[in-house]
Amino acid sequence: MPESKSDVLQGTLDLMVLKTLESMGPMHGYGIARRIEQVSENSVSLNQGTIYPALLRLEQRAWVKAAWGTSETGRRARFYSLTRSGRKQITQQTENWERVAATMARFLAPFN
């Protein structure tokens, strides 16, 4: 089956969320969304809401786990953190991406 465009995007978002959690530790949804926007320097314009289905997807696969906690401003929020299989997943997906990126780079290089 050919991969549809949204699948690729889903995959990217998943990896971005995982990577964010890896570098920042447990975070709530809003924090993750803001962090992605900042890191990508707003070149990814995502509806912040789409982070939640993505988080649920990761949670269903047990790559992240969620728990209610309190934010730095004293607000009740759901905090997400990486699980062990989530960490393993980062390594795997990073390799995948690097391979794809390297391949694409080779294709694009001669025409530059």
Place this chain on the structure above:
Amino acid sequence: MSWIRVLLSRCSAVFRKRQLDADLDEELRAHIELAMEEHRANGMTEQQARIAALRAVGGVTQVRESYRVQRGLPWLEEIARDIRFAFRKLLHSPGFALTAILTLAVGIGANVVVFSVLNGILLRPLNVPQPDNLVQIAGEGNRGASQSYPDYRDYQDRNRSFSGILAYKIIHVSMDIDKSLSQSWGNAASGNYFDVLGLQPALGRFFHASDEHGLASAPYIVLSYDFWQSHFAASPHLIGKVAFLNQQPLTVIGVAPKNFHGTDFFFWPDYWIPAVNAQQVTGWDDFDWRSHREFTLLGRLKPGVTQQQASQDIGAIARQMAREYPEDQGLTLTTRKPGPSGNSDDPIRKALLGMTVLALLVLLAACANLASIFAARAADRSSELAIRLAIGSSRLAVARQLLTEAILVSLVGGIVGTFFARLVLGVLSHWRPGDFPSKFLIAPDVRVYIVAIVLSIGSGIVFALLPARQVWKTDVVQAIKSNYVAAGSFRRFAMRDALLLVQVAVCTLLVTSSLVAVRGMIQRLRAPLGISTKGVTLAQVDLKMAGVPDPQARIVQKRLLDTAGAIPGVTAAATSDYAPFLGVWGWTTYSWDTTQFVPANAAFDSITYSVSPGYFQVAGTHLESGRDITPEDKPGSPTVALVNETFARRMFGTTHVLGKRFKLFDPVRLEIIGVVEDGKYMDPGENPQPAIFMAYAQGIGQYMVSGPVTVLVRSQLPPDQIAGALRRSLSQVVTTAPFSILTWSDAIDRSMMPVRTATLVLGVMGLIAAILAVTGIFGMASYSVSKRMKEQGIRMALGAQRMQVMRSTLSRPVLILIIGACAGLIGGLLAARLLAHLISFPSTSDPLLLACVALVMMMLGLIGTWIPARRALAIDPARLLREC
């Protein structure tokens, strides 16, 4: 394996929906408030912060929706929603729902009944370990299912295919255990019977081949579990007691396992005795006679031997034995599955398959019916459907919703139908003709329920396809604008026509075939019987059961006759061994010059009666020529017989046969002293059969054929009174065996039970078909009329005459009715001929009957179309145009 985890988490989410929804809402609220905090910190006003936060999230409702799709099992929830919606829809139109459900309940109920019977009789294996490698050994075709005991021993010794062959026959005896006297039916079986079947006793032990050491060497009896329970309250002390069978003592050694009911499909024996002791009990020496073919044979295939190999092996043995023994001339053998399923000529099997076809046709008619009802309903709801399509529902979703509705209806119909079927089956299971312990194990099992469900869902899908197809073709804009009129109606019209055609044809077929069959059976019930049953009461007792030795049978018979004749109110009395419709016996008949009594030389088989003087007068059988038997026809004087006309014609080609002679077996030579009219002897529908009436006093060779004696008395008194008087006086003559006393008409009624049942079933099927036809045609016609209302309105507004409109409305349905009725009539005739063949009744293609069927179907169709057409005409054209 991560998909399993995902699935589990999705499943669990379905059940925690409310909690999870609340969690998500709180999480989203927290998200927005965190964002607002940040925006406020950057100097926005409250209002600006909220707007910015909401914009960044990008639509809370959409997030919620896509979150839910990710979280639960969306398709399941959609189906649940569809079902809820369908329920609401159906509750809104209870008339429609009820019609559909009942129509389907009838169709599925009929099928469940027929399939249960089929399942119980044809598909059920014998209840023994490994029934698959158990085969019956029988003659080829429908000849010679029974084998003789000496032949059986030869098969047993010579074959290389079977690990064991068992033999058994049905016997009927009086049984006396612990002073409780009863008549009961059981099996006389070879010693290895239980070992070949691989059974273990519930109590005590079985008899084995090692118990047999020649005639009368194994005086044992094994009781069936049911018999032990019902007659002896499951008492364990019964083992070791002595049971007197026809006054012969046998020791009770064991009880068979609970669910073992013997190796016949309809007959449940009460007990088993070793075949070596059967002669002692019944007085018949078929243990040594190669030409007495009384035994049913079942063989257990050796591991690795196929049924085909076994057939070849046993076939070769049969050819070998046919050369060796004169009695076995023409012997053929093969193997087949035990019971009716293995015998393709078995009438029960044929009748059942015929019934199955009929039941499926009823279901087909019901489906065609429902398809039209549903199509009409979908058309009525076209604006609703169009609106749903217009506001963005996918066609698939709408079609799925219609399908859900149809399947819901069909499942409810199926459940109702199965429920009624269970009631009918409950009655059938307890059906027990006469005192013969026949049982039909047709309680519906898992297989039946699966079939019911498959039929329900299948028919639901079939009749929902048409409306679904309609949805697919709906042009939304057209549909909303013009309330769905006739856009491209020609093709849909053709589809409707085809449905109507099928329906009319199938229903006519059903009505025709059932009417023809019912008529044939009624004729059969009215056939002349050759006896006059009015005022005749029969009292039958078995002297063998009573323990009367053969030489005294004549004396006892005489005393019975005299006692019965002396009862006040009895005008005439006579005896016979059996009487027509109450038991039957037969002998193979040979022409006078026969010397070798082998099957190849036989003339035919005759039904035989051993009667007392005066029998024909009491029975009301007309003497065509010659004389009746007199007291002078006694032992020592020349043996004489009366024959019926069929016998005379078949043996001698003429009815002037007085003084001619024939033989039964070697010492039995008979001289014909009279000819009587033909009659029916076992079944009112039978073909003319040769029959012989001999003098009871002269016996048959060495036999008295003394088992049963039937006393026939003619009297004007009420049957109850005469029955009581007979029982009182006769049971003083024979004290050791019970009498069964009934009027002759009751005996005939009993023998006609299967015919009556078949007639009833066919009649009910025909009635169902007629009802389906009327409702179906009516629904279809009103549907197509209402679809053309607007067109007709325009035509009337433009000045068309009522007659013209009427003609254009009716012409098409009438044409279809005629074609359908003709097709159905032809099909029905073929089906009736097939039925006649299957259930063996005289086939009548009575033109009057057929014309009636065609006429009735046409009338029903015309009324069905005329009423809606009138509705169309009665309406004011102006209003019609405005409304549509």
